[in-house]
């Protein structure tokens with residue numbers, strides 16, 4: 001059993017659960033996920049390991065409640081428990097050791113970039129995180145990502161940060177409008193790394209451009225998580 005130590009609403013449909021999982025907390029790397037089984041009769045679902053604390057023996061899962069399994073999970077109160085948490089599964093994300101990286105995520109996809117931004121920051125890589133949501137209350141993890149470097153929030157309605165989706169904000173950052181040194185074109189080298197399996201696989205696109213060494217975009221194959229704000 002994995003007791004829930006914290007249950008915190010991050011946005012109207014996204015919740016962070018902090019739970020005991022000492023072995024996973026100790027060996028986790030950025031990118032992988034766990035398979036969570038709430039209990040008898042429940043489905044087993046994959047969730048990215050959003051954060052962890054090896055000393056405390058805990059991991060964080062950031063969950064968008066969209067169907068039965070995810071809704072049941074976010075309703076587990078502090079003091080409740082999840083029966084099984086299997087993992088870490090999937091390949092760790094390959095990350096550079098130096099340079100400047102722009103991480104892009106929207107809605108619950110923001111949680112996917114947090115462990116990546118944390119590891120990049122630990123390595124001394126300069127990180128800019130572009131995070132999106134429909135409006136201010138849908139933008140999550142600004143403080144956590146702020147501890148890793150520069151954060152550029154954007155909202156569809158302009159209530160926080162840059163107005164619009166994360167995509168024009170990325171173009172803006174690459175053009176040197178936020179941080180950066182006035183990028184002017186450069187070779188773009190697209191290479192896609194898969195992190196997990198299935199319809200909702202998180203995909204990281206690595207674009208190499210001048211002045212910015214990598215761009216990591218967290219999204220699902222069908223765009224339901226990530227760039228569109230995770231608001232399905």
Ligand SMILES: Cc1cc2nc3c(=O)[nH]c(=O)nc-3n(C[C@H](O)[C@H](O)[C@H](O)COP(=O)(O)OP(=O)(O)OC[C@H]3O[C@@H](n4cnc5c(N)ncnc54)[C@H](O)[C@@H]3O)c2cc1C
Nearest residue numbers: 043045046047048062063064066067068069070196198200
């Ligand atoms: C690698 C990976 C990482 C992910 N990380 C995250 C993350 O960090 N955060 C996040 O929010 N999401 C994440 N997802 C997406 C998440 O796994 C899905 O949202 C989740 O699996 C579906 O949850 P649900 O509540 O919609 O499922 P449900 O509606 O419960 O459906 C789950 C399965 O059960 C079946 N089912 C449901 N009800 C019934 C029923 N009554 N009878 C029979 N079958 C039924 C469905 O057909 C489906 O196959 C990730 C996905 C992947 C692949």
